Amino acid sequence: MSPVHPVEQLRPDGRLRHLLTLKGVPAGTLTQLLDAADAYGADASGGTALRSRLAGRQVCTLFFEASTRTRSSFYLAATRLGADTLNFDVSTSSTTKGETALDTMRTIEAMGVDCFIVRHAENDAVAALAAGARPGTVFVNAGDGRAAHPTQGLLDMLTVRRHKGREFSKLRFAIVGDIRHSRVARTDLHALRTLGAGEIRVCGPAGLLPDAHELHGCTVAPDLDAALDGVDVVMMLRLQRERMQEGLVPSLEAYYAAYGLSPERLRRAAKDAIVMHPGPMNRCVEIADAVADGAQSVILEQVANGVAVRMAVLEAVLAP
Ligand code: NCD
Numbered sequence: 001m002s003p004v005h006p007v008e009q010l011r012p013d014g015r016l017r018h019l020l021t022l023k024g025v026p027a028g029t030l031t032q033l034l035d036a037a038d039a040y041g042a043d044a045s046g047g048t049a050l051r052s053r054l055a056g057r058q059v060c061t062l063f064f065e066a067s068t069r070t071r072s073s074f075y076l077a078a079t080r081l082g083a084d085t086l087n088f089d090v091s092t093s094s095t096t097k098g099e100t101a102l103d104t105m106r107t108i109e110a111m112g113v114d115c116f117i118v119r120h121a122e123n124d125a126v127a128a129l130a131a132g133a134r135p136g137t138v139f140v141n142a143g144d145g146r147a148a149h150p151t152q153g154l155l156d157m158l159t160v161r162r163h164k165g166r167e168f169s170k171l172r173f174a175i176v177g178d179i180r181h182s183r184v185a186r187t188d189l190h191a192l193r194t195l196g197a198g199e200i201r202v203c204g205p206a207g208l209l210p211d212a213h214e215l216h217g218c219t220v221a222p223d224l225d226a227a228l229d230g231v232d233v234v235m236m237l238r239l240q241r242e243r244m245q246e247g248l249v250p251s252l253e254a255y256y257a258a259y260g261l262s263p264e265r266l267r268r269a270a271k272d273a274i275v276m277h278p279g280p281m282n283r284c285v286e287i288a289d290a291v292a293d294g295a296q297s298v299i300l301e302q303v304a305n306g307v308a309v310r311m312a313v314l315e316a317v318l319a320p
Pocket residue numbers: 069070143149152183184237238240278279280
């Protein structure tokens with residue numbers, strides 16, 4: 001799917017019309033969204049004070065790919081802001097009878113839905129749906145193919161900021177694993193560059209690194225120990241076997257031996273380094289249990305921050 005007309009996600013005044021990607025979103029806009037997410041405080045975890053903010057708005061989660069965290073947290077975010085929220089279940093819908101994503105979206109749109117939160121297996125699918133919608137219908141990308149996952153990028157930046165402060169220029173980051181297939185890694189790279197990260201190291205098997213032009217501003221570490229040496233933030237990634245050709249990884253045991261984050265390996269990073277993972281984790285493939293559940297892990301905080309970030313994004317694109 002490619003957009004018939006290119007869709008502009010920023011309004012002329014710099015505010016968000018849609019959120020399709022973090023590529024090209026200015027640092028000021030990112031910071032405003034992160035500040036807004038920060039400001040929700042307890043209301044992001046179930047408070048009721050904000051229930052009128054998006055009253056009367058109709059939001060639909062439209063996921064053509066599996067999801068646990070992203071879909072649930074968008075649903076909760078929309079509900080906590082008082083929007084009417086429809087969780088559209090593709091697996092029991094007419095998609096199974098061959099209806100296209102565009103026809104599905106237009107059908108729900110005709111019922112009065114004015115915001116779609118979309119996940120799809122193809123790159124640029126969300127922009128294509130936005131291009132085919134009525135003017136004024138808003139789209140938020142919840143992950144398209146390998147391309148983008150902007151709210152994950154924002155919640156990752158919020159998690160870093162809450163632990164390490166706002167001066168990203170002082171921080172060293174390692175991004176480890178299957179970067180080639182990861183919309184999360186691509187999105188985090190855009191955000192980290194925009195926010196001025198001090199150093200970004202990437203590390204993974206040669207077949208799982210992206211093309212060189214996607215790695216500008218990064219150093220490719222020769223091995224995991226070199227990647228981890230002294231870093232403040234370790235971002236681990238899931239091995240995306242569903243997007244992979246056979247043979248890119250010799251065996252899961254060999255992968256863990258070379259790129260798995262064990263407690264011993266983590267000692268190479270700064271003492272107070274945080275460990276992140278977008279989930280879902282392949283335990284004992286990319287990360288040891290003792291690290292995933294250990295004192296330096298902020299993986300469940302990432303999940304919690306996801307609700308606040310998604311509230312901030314929905315408010316930015318939908319509030320009057
Ligand atoms: C990720 C995704 O779907 O892009 N999960 C998530 O949204 N937290 C990462 C993954 O699937 O590995």
